[in-house]
Amino acid sequence: MNDREKRDFQAGLEADVDAFLRGEPTRRTFIKRFGQAMGMLPIAGGMLGSGVQWALAQAKMELEDPNTPLGKAQALALKASSEGPADGSAFRAVEAAKQFAGVNLNMTYEAGLQGLDPRNFSGPLWEQLTGIKSTVVELPSPDMYSKPIAEHIAQSGAYDILDLQPQWTPALADGGVIAPLDDYIAKYMNMADLEDYHPLYKALPTYKGKIWGFFDDGDMFALYYRKDIFEDPKLNEAYQAKFNKKLEVPKTWEDYAQVAQFITDQMAPNVYGAGHFRKAGSPGNQFDFMQQFRSNGGMFFDDGMKASIANDIGVKTLNNMIAANKASIPGNEELDAVSLWVAWLQGKIAMMYSWPPTGRMSAGYSQSDKAISFIPQSSIAGKVGYAIVPGGNPEHAFGFNKALAADSANPEAAYLFMQWACSPPVSLARCMLPYALRDPYRISHFKSELYGQLFPSAPEYLANLNASANVGLLDPIMPGAQDYQLSLDRMCTSVWAGTDPMEALKTAAAEWDATTENLGVDAQKGFYQEFLKLPGATAANTVEKLGMAVKL
């Protein structure tokens, strides 16, 4: 077993442990892997314990076969970094960074698969190009917000580069945790690269007129459905007979619940109409509510900055979600995103909306790497269609900005890594890694022929992600975003447990108002007004409606 295989095996084992602890049907794999790990201990030569070996392994980069699309993309990234064009952001970053050879950068990544890119690809490649080392600090999702704050309060300088959700930018910028990049951008970046961002994502790191990071992960929700089920003649006939209309991929949330219920009635327990990740803290609830609420015409706050969710639109949204729950796979309310993927890949669900890795996993591309072997092989490859979510306004849920830690001891070196990693050729290669969970976000990603060769339906997959971004909605980007969303998650889980929707909405609205008052009504009003100016803030303000839609 070489170093790469050991790392991947370890990552897979950790993922298996996590999956096992979540109660997913991977017990046999877990026990097998655990047995393998125990058996390997005496002969592994310190596989688990040797920090030196681990550090050495981190510095070893492995490129894919240059004949594969990923291998070609990696070769292009390497060429752009080492040979130019001389005005390219990747080349400029590498040339400028060589003066910092020997420095070590600590960078946070979401724990698990996200960390494999800097460990296996971008980190070692950067070190090879510049002599700058990197240490990947893996953090669970909620800690990606709290740990940088805690380290900033302690002024430890523990991190140089932070992977952050765009919605956290105002809080972390105001709190002094992250530093603006404008001066560095002016000094080092090819400004044309900023224009390569999809318009929905371009402004995400901007706050109070400054740029606080580089957007780096297009987490756009999309609808994935089983084409074979929707094309089944018997089902079509039965649906026509029952509803006097054609069985089609749903375009409204009411249709979605109705179609899901119909499929469940016809095909359960073999296949259920839909599945959702509704577990508390998962965090599907708030994203789903925010996309449906705004798609139904809702606005989060009124002119006086009072929460305006406890109304008919809010009730309609929750009732639609309840109807979808009833039509879903058993245990729907206790599933998280990964559990749902497992059910989907095993062919138990006809429709699901989730993040872009769903498409790559469905095609079986992600599972081509051992690191992601905790996800079952796809039993539905070639049977999956892509569409914009019902309602027509998908949520851009989470996403990541790469941000510069204000307490970094090596801010310039850290910035240069960020510019390099997010440059068009390098970011394309990173997005194409089967295990990395980084999703396309640049126009050049959506248009990439190499990406389109990754699996047979990749061109349609990319086209749907681009089309979804054209009509997509952003998470609210303003101070208190964490608090507002926590209230929504609580609200939804209490409704799933039987609380009256209006009562739950009123409780959440009261919590929102308390948060707003705590942060200052006028200040929050100003932030909200700024947010409303962003493309994708509301259903009436999407990239498409502003005439900026990207056509491939």
Next chain:
Amino acid sequence: MANGIAADGRTSGPGRHPSARKSDNWFKWLLVAPAAVLILAISIYPLLFSVWVLFVNYDFQIPGHAYVGLKNFTQVITDPVARYSLWVTVVLSTINVVLEFLLGLAMAMAMANTFRGRGVLISILIVPLFISPIIVGQVWVLMLHSPFGPTNYLLGLLLGQEVNIRWLTAFPWNFVALVLADMWQWTPFMFVILLAGLTSIPPHVYEAAELDGVGRWQTFWYITVPYIAPMMLLAVTFRLLDAIRLFDTIFIMTGGGPGTSTYSASYYLYTIGFTQFHLSRATAGAWIFMILTLLVVFFLVRRLLRAEVR
């Protein structure tokens, strides 16, 4: 050695050279210094710092640390989630401790007499005490997960009909689940302490009672209980103090949900402190909770000391 002359010729008594006495005094403090510094650094300083945080704005999302008077306290006191979480803490800790006490006592009574395999059985029974509460919570999530856990399936076999209880996401089953997990882990604690108490009762007392024809219930009530009363109080005190800090299993099993229905005081403080980063509110809440806990501790310790005197 008269007059403080040591074997090596140095003076050690009042007649010693003043500079040597001074040096001894300093040396005493030097020995104590590491422990004192450590306590100051990790205990006293944070405590004093928290007093300052109580009266200023230390909310990460609001710049500056302006003086806010008692606002942090009023925010906690007027927060319905805070009041509810306190209620949940009282209810859950009371139910947990009462059930664990009764079950632990029953087990201790059953194990008080020697029999073949008793040692092995006791060893097995106390295993849950050595498991991290996080792991215990995760195991119970696996057991109770609906529909993939075995509990509903086994109940279905037992009852002869399909069982679809949402143990983790529906009231009141989420409370039942939390109590089950807590009981599984902590009943052995009660059991061990009460067993120690029971085995310390002199056998001749029981023999005398038997000769006098005292019934089983009367023996238990008038001999066993008075003998082990201090141990009972000790077990309940220790367990209660631990139970009111309930956090781990809630964090893993229910995440405080659905809604905020299983928020304990600790979980509430964690959420506002380390999820939302309202640090001054969390500190005020922690002080309120600590004062309430101190009242309980004071009452229980007084009872405990009184029982020891008797």
